[in-house]
Amino acid sequence: MSCYLITNARLVNEGQRTESDVLIENGRIAKIAASIDAPANAQVIDAEGKFLLPGMIDDQVHFREPGLTEKADVTSESRAAVAGGITSFMDMPNVKPPTIDNDALAAKLAMAKGRTMANYGFYLGATNDNIEAIKGVDVRLAPAIKIFMGASTGKMLVDNEAALEAIFEHAPLPILTHCEDTPMIEANAARAREQYGDDVPMSEHPVIRSREACYASSSKAIALARRHDARLHILHITTADELDQFSAGPMADKRITAEACVHHLFFTEADYAARGTLIKCNPAIKSAADRAALLKAVGDDVIDVLATDHAPHLLEEKNNSYFKAPAGLPLVQHALVSLLDHVNDGHFTLEQLVQKSAHNVADRFDIAERGYIREGYWADLVVVDMNGRSVVDDEPVLAKCGWTPFAGHTFRSRVVSTFVSGQLAFHEGKLSQGCIGEALAYDR
Template sequence: MQNYLIKNACIVNEGRTFFSDLLIKNGRIEKIAPQINCTEAVVEINAEGLHLLPGAIDDQVHFREPGLTHKANIFTESRAAVAGGVTSFMEMPNTVPNALTHELLEDKYQIAAQSSLANYSFFMGTSNSNADEVLKTNDRKKDVCGIKIFMGASTGNMLVDNYLTLDKIFREAEVLIATHCEDEKVIKRNLHALQGVELTPQHHPVIRDVEACFESSFSAIQLAKKHNTRLHILHISTARELQLFTNMLPLSEKRITSEVCVHHLHFTADDYDRLGYQIKCNPAIKSADNKAALWEALNDDRLDVIATDHAPHLLSEKEPPYAHAHAGLPLVQHSVLMMMKYVQEGRISIEKVVQKMSHNVADMFDIDQRGYIREGYYADLVLVNLQQSTTVSKENILYKCGWSPLEGETLPASISHTFVNGHLAYANGELNASQLGMRLRFNR
């Protein structure tokens, strides 16, 4: 394995920003010091003018393999992730077939072992009828990131609305449960009220409204409090839900945590006029007052992590009518750069971005030796140039679906280098797939 010496980097880590050199040896961070003079054979990288961050860990992506590979696969989307500074991902179980047994879950790990440029883990899926299989995850807690429950409709047989099933899993699970929270009864009621109306993209946040999100999140939290479950609620999108979360405890003491996705921080319902079904996603992108509340909660630590919910579809699958247009956006290549835009605008500090995209994810999931720039840790690192902009275009999009809702936008930063386990997987626009990522392990 090639070793590297990064010189003159502006390192952002654990709430500090400081200048230092960093030595990568045998895939690990060997040394961090103001001046490192190495007598061994290393490749030296001059990082003057660049910020060195721990690689982002995205705790919610849909890479579509197996079964939906016309949209994406683990190779193409992990390639896009690495080019965007995301060095590890956790992927959702609503592939085809749904990952509802541990045998099917292990099939996904085998695919990733042969094709993923980034480090990887996969959530165990749930249905109304597989609680006993789900709870086998208790014996695999060091090898599986968590259990995913769709408390709202999803692909295949994955809506879990049987209270006895939910209660059993919340009562007996010994690993983190991640939930998609939208109340199906509220959604159906809203759809019924619009019978006879020709639905448009602008109706999406009316159908999947604030009440649908709040009622479901409230129900999940009540169950978690009843059983002291370790609960993580994904993609919070409303101001009202934020009253359910606290910033009065350190992250290490929270039993209930929350995630916000970059698209809910970036777009508002006003953007449906311009982008239409391209930004149709579940939960829906909502009004500007909700976006403003999410930003406030992100900065005051009611929201714990930033992710993407990367969910690629072909453009032909995003066309009207409403019922045909699939929900989901491809975003994993651009999430770090989107957050750097808001750093430069003064909306959030770069230290806070690193906390929410790396440190907190590692801590919440108990990921082994990742998420920080520390001696001895795996060298999952990204060099970011805040002086060089990136314009999103079809020519530089790496998603298999070939499009992005950000096309034409100029983000005021660029990814210079990405290291995955000490391997220089991306450098100045070039990918190196000669070494693949590793399965994430968990200290549980």
């Protein structure tokens, strides 16, 4: 494998900033020091004036493979991810066929081998009737168990009370939940149809998928977790109301953790007028006050993890009326630069961004030898220029769907270089040939 020396870096890691060189050999971080002499075979990258961070570990993506590859696949979406500074991803189980047992997990891992530029992991999905598969999951194959406690496709919605109790009691891995109350949403949708017919305006989306529906479901998940002392991670929190259920402080002290996603930190319901179904997602983007509360919760260490929920659909699918347009956005390519804008705006620090996009993700899901800049760890790194610019419309959209909800925007930072398992995957606007990500391993 190639040898790289990153010099003059402003390294951000484990709450500290240091001026450091970093030597990468055989896929791993061989040395961190104030000054390192370049080996004869090293490619030197001068990071002077730029920051070196652990690569982002995105714990929530829908890369659509197997079965939905007209929208996306692990190759196309991992290319977009590494261009955006994401070095590892963990993919959701609502594919075709769904990932609901050890055989499906093994098949998905085999499918991804050699085909993705980023490191990869896959969740086991819960259903109303697969509790035995959950009890018998090979903990070396999956980071966690995913429960859709809100609307989902096919058989992935878990709405049976006995099934939920059993999952929270017996899950041998952390539990992730998508929390929205389906009966409440269906009632809201019926009222909207009665008022508007099929021509429901997009402004109704946060009314239909309401804050009350989010709170009812997330509070239920928290009650289940407390009753069974389960490790619970609630995905994509969207409302100020829900934040009151979580505690501030270091993640190491918590059994129940919370996540915010980049689009809920960026857009508000005012954006529906211009962007329409292009920002239709579940749970819905809500008010400016909710966004402000989420940003404050990141800075206050109430939110523990930052992620994307990258969920692409074809543009022709999105260009439909409200009920026909699917929910989900392509996000990985611009996730990190959007978060860096919040750092530039003073909502949270660069150290906190690193904590919540790398350190905490690795710790929450027991990911081995990643998520930190440490000697001996895999070299998953990103060099960012906090004073650079990323003009979205000037860059190719690398997601297979070919569009981005950030069209027309200019971010105030840019990703310069991304290293995946010691390989230079992206540098100065260009993807590298031959970079192959590794399957994530779990320290259990």
